[in-house]
Amino acid sequence: MAIGEIKELPKSWAMLGGDGPESYTQNSSYQKGVVDASMEMVDDGIMEKLDLKSLGFESTNDTFRIADFGCSVGPNTFFAVENIMKAVERKHLAQFNNSAALSGFQVFFNDVTTNDFNTLFKALHSNEKYFSAGVPGTFFGRLLPRSTLHFAHSSYCLHWLSKVPKEVLDSESPAWNKGSIQCDGLKKEVTKAYSAQFQSDMNTFLKARAQEIVGGGLMVIITGGLPDGVLMSQAGIGMYYDLLGSCLINSVEAKPWRLKKS
Amino acid sequence: MAIGEIKELPKSWAMLGGDGPESYTQNSSYQKGVVDASMEMVDDGIMEKLDLKSLGFESTNDTFRIADFGCSVGPNTFFAVENIMKAVERKHLAQFNNSAALSGFQVFFNDVTTNDFNTLFKALHSNEKYFSAGVPGTFFGRLLPRSTLHFAHSSYCLHWLSKVPKEVLDSESPAWNKGSIQCDGLKKEVTKAYSAQFQSDMNTFLKARAQEIVGGGLMVIITGGLPDGVLMSQAGIGMYYDLLGSCLINSVEAKPWRLKKS
Missing domain, CATH: 3.40.50.150 (Vaccinia Virus protein VP39)
Structure with a gap:
């Protein structure tokens, strides 16, 4: 699957369950x-x-x-x-x-x-x-x-x-x-x-x-929420998501076989 | 732990969850x-x-x-x-x-x-x-x-x-x-x-x-339920539990180290 060919996404997400180190319970x-x-x-x-x-x-x-x-x-x-x-x-x-x-x-x-x-x-x-x-x-x-x-x-x-x-x-x-x-x-x-x-x-x-x-x-x-006129890309959380997004895309581009295999 | 030294038992049991081959869902x-x-x-x-x-x-x-x-x-x-x-x-x-x-x-x-x-x-x-x-x-x-x-x-x-x-x-x-x-x-x-x-x-x-x-x-x-005068050991399900019980006790007696380890 190449970038741009996005398949149907799941209709709902839930937070990570359990109470392990990566769970929502421990990270909220x-x-x-x-x-x-x-x-x-x-x-x-x-x-x-x-x-x-x-x-x-x-x-x-x-x-x-x-x-x-x-x-x-x-x-x-x-x-x-x-x-x-x-x-x-x-x-x-x-x-x-x-x-x-x-x-x-x-x-x-x-x-x-x-x-x-x-x-x-x-x-x-x-x-x-x-x-x-x-x-x-x-x-x-x-x-x-x-x-x-x-x-x-x-x-x-x-x-x-x-x-x-x-x-x-x-x-x-x-x-x-x-x-x-x-x-x-x-x-x-x-x-x-x-x-x-x-x-x-x-x-x-x-x-x-x-x-x-x-x-x-x-x-x-x-x-x-954000005050009127402030873009998401200008807010701290927005910058964080942009950085996270570029990392995700870079990792997909660097290892396309991972997606092809799935 | 020897037979007879029974520790405190859990206060409630639930049926086996999930939907795998041994689950309640598949065996009810x-x-x-x-x-x-x-x-x-x-x-x-x-x-x-x-x-x-x-x-x-x-x-x-x-x-x-x-x-x-x-x-x-x-x-x-x-x-x-x-x-x-x-x-x-x-x-x-x-x-x-x-x-x-x-x-x-x-x-x-x-x-x-x-x-x-x-x-x-x-x-x-x-x-x-x-x-x-x-x-x-x-x-x-x-x-x-x-x-x-x-x-x-x-x-x-x-x-x-x-x-x-x-x-x-x-x-x-x-x-x-x-x-x-x-x-x-x-x-x-x-x-x-x-x-x-x-x-x-x-x-x-x-x-x-x-x-x-x-x-x-x-x-x-x-x-x-059982009709008056019929003992559990005389009913089909009672006989089954007696057999199951004796198997469980035999397996504990045959392999006591399993319990000692826990």
Whole structure:
């Protein structure tokens, strides 16, 4: 296979499972930093915006249901949902002065079917204070019944598109992205193709969550971004990906037989 | 380690995962037969006993929630829950003449944490007509929020006790079960110890499900049994286990170094 003849790519990727030295579990301190940095904002958002009275928690003893979309194998998902639970309990206390008791929590851990749920489940604390369930499937689609979720969370996942836009894989297209493994922002047609894909994916994600979340529920989305006018190729992470991309292409050019053999 | 000095046993076992030649997936045709044999009774039970009106399905568009306790890795769990769904749809049609629409189904697949959920999730049909979730943990305990389940199912699982009664592992006890890997029914004290363990486990199982199932919900338990007066050692399966047990003990006695090395 020569460069330029790119075959169909898999439809979904999962982080490397297990808990070995190369696993996501052992290599997700950056993502943990993102969760840590957002904690205070999440706490404040719950205190200000979450109205447990309008959700019916004063009169009924319903279970508060949380989902983490794109949870991977842990441990960051556990920190994130435990922080949400603590904030909801604080809000409950503030709103009802402990006159009504929260029945408890149920947490849905979602990621693509190829995610390592075995490792995730083994890492769940056995003395956990909440009911847990794993939900396999892409979050670019419905995953839970209508109006059943009180809090949706997704941290550092929505930059994963559902697919690479087909134009950037087509060497005949003006959006052909030869020489780059990312949308570096230098070619207008490539940017447009990636932007359209992101828009379509976000639309699908939001429509699905809108059906799953109860009226008055909350959603927190944590995702990377760049200020207007800054190209991906000008940002630190963008430079890193360009370097990684050129290394990958060099290694393919230097050893083409490896690909021919496969 | 000599025979008689049995160390602490693991608290839960799971069926062999994956889908290789020795996997549960490839070696569960007997259990499939059990599911098949029970289908008609399950259908009849749903038609006769499940009152969707009293469950509120005429006025609300709730999702019908099913759990399979002790689901293993498939594929039997899929046959079982799909059969339940078809029967519920038939009952819905019979009860409401299609005037109200069932919102859909959510299925909770439960087994111990060491179950191979990765294989289970990969085997789920991508075009499935229900929302699915994996629930890790022993069914001898609460797994789901209070009053959220409409149908509980457990096929060929409740013969797995939560633990081996400690008396049968104690060489000083009159219930010491030396020479048998099962309760063959020949020694009164052993039978009593196993019976007490089963009674305690069933009690725990039923109490947990009683909290999880909504009022008017149904439960189906399919489990093996023997007629009164028939000992395990007189039944075909009992003879098989006795033979297997003696083979295991012979192989340990013939090669004690294997255990000493571990």
